[in-house]
Amino acid sequence: MTATETTHATPAGPSAVPAAALALGDDALVLSHRLGEWAGHAPVLEEEVALANIALDLLGQARVLLSMAGDEDELAFLREERSFRNLQLVEQPNGDFAHTIARQLYFSLYQHLLWTELAAGQGPFAPLAAKAVKETAYHVDHAVQWTVRLGDGTEESTRRMRAGLDALWKYTGEMFRPVEGVDVDGAALEQRWLAELDDVLSRARLDPPEGPRTGAWRAGAGREGLHTEPFGRMLAEMQHLHRSHPGASW
Amino acid sequence: MVTDAPVAQTRLEQELAALAGSVPDPEMPVLSLAELGVLRGVRMREDGGVDVDLTPTYTGCPAIEAMSADIERVLTDHGIPQVSVHTVLSPAWSTDDISAEGRRKLAEFGIAPPRPHASDGPVPVSLTVRCPHCGSTETELLSRFSSTACKALRRCTSCREPFDHFKEL
Known part of the structure; x- marks a missing residue:
């Protein structure tokens, strides 16, 4: 129970809700943008469509969440890097297809557990969570199918899947750190996440990655506004049109 | 609901x-x-x-x-x-909110209607989706995502036509 007490975010007053919505909304927005970068580059047409669809779901979730925190457009397009509260995991570049699938596997397993938990509660995120949990179930399904196919595939696909999982492993600890206003038990969520991940990896005939998942010198501070080097460039691309033409509309 | x-x-x-x-x-x-x-x-x-x-x-x-x-x-x-x-x-x-008449029209339009709800999210593929063109139950999944967020892409192995399936949500 000690673990529960230390990782369970204090059920905070209404003032914590906008900050919590910003953190969860930034996760969805940033990952949505990263997945959108696959448009025109995915290995097959079906994957192009799949990744864009997942990006669209995340964008919808981001719009609801950012609107709970303020003006969605201002928040998305006019904030500086240090004001974003997303996990460092979601800002990581796409890499090859297996790398993207590894990021999807880690994040969508987490997000599905998170929405499941929040949908069961009575908090401010319950209405969105009830909807998003069903969408995220398809994201999990997509990531799991590909992880198994690549992990238990050819020598080359196994090598790449392995490399993607290893490279992103150090960003996975941050997902379970408490966020004020998000009323979930981080430690319990982490245990379920590890169990589900183990199950997928064993089906893919892959060993779980080794090494620290948190506490590294830089990984795990996205929630405090400390981001990795590729994030600034991603933001520049995401924001430049809006910043270059203020107030423009279709 | x-x-x-x-x-x-x-x-x-x-x-x-x-x-x-x-x-x-x-x-x-x-x-x-x-x-x-x-x-x-x-x-x-x-x-x-x-x-x-x-x-x-x-x-x-x-x-x-x-x-x-x-x-x-x-x-x-x-x-x-x-x-x-x-x-x-x-x-x-939820896809259960689509009326019976709506489901009939979807099938007529060439989109396989969603199956009744089992649990949240994906439904096991063992539950068959009927081809809206020839009615065969021999169909296979091509992609979980298709032309819009709400559809999956399938193909009929009897008449060989690809078709959209309004996936369960």
Whole structure:
């Protein structure tokens, strides 16, 4: 129970809700943008469509969440890097297809557990969570199918899947750190996440990655506004049109 | 699951709800918004304006804006001075909210209708999806995602035609 007490975010007053919505909304927005970068580059047409669809779901979730925190457009397009509260995991570049699938596997397993938990509660995120949990179930399904196919595939696909999982492993600890206003038990969520991940990896005939998942010198501070080097460039691309033409509309 | 509260109360509201509900879905125009089950409420305001509650199929469904604009236009043409369409998330829309008539029209249009709900999210592929063209149950999944957020792409192994399947949500 000690673990529960230390990782369970204090059920905070209404003032914590906008900050919590910003953190969860930034996760969805940033990952949505990263997945959108696959448009025109995915290995097959079906994957192009799949990744864009997942990006669209995340964008919808981001719009609801950012609107709970303020003006969605201002928040998305006019904030500086240090004001974003997303996990460092979601800002990581796409890499090859297996790398993207590894990021999807880690994040969508987490997000599905998170929405499941929040949908069961009575908090401010319950209405969105009830909807998003069903969408995220398809994201999990997509990531799991590909992880198994690549992990238990050819020598080359196994090598790449392995490399993607290893490279992103150090960003996975941050997902379970408490966020004020998000009323979930981080430690319990982490245990379920590890169990589900183990199950997928064993089906893919892959060993779980080794090494620290948190506490590294830089990984795990996205929630405090400390981001990795590729994030600034991603933001520049995401924001430049809006910043270059203020107030423009279709 | 959403029918515990009536969409409209007074006769005028019922009339306006029928009008709003008759608006075709922008992505699948064979379906009306009423058949899709996304219209949640129509209320007259004291100032003579009307509030309409609409729920998205998917959180990020881009069609919601076209739906709102179409509802506004239909009700404004009917003499309502001011129409406000609100997006409501709760209770979450489910494919079970599509009416029986809606399902029939989907199949007729070449889209396999969603199967009744099992649990949240994906349904085991062992439950068969019938080909909307030839009726065969021998169909296979090509991609979990298709032309819009709400559909998956399948192929009939009997008649070889690919088709969209309105996937369960």
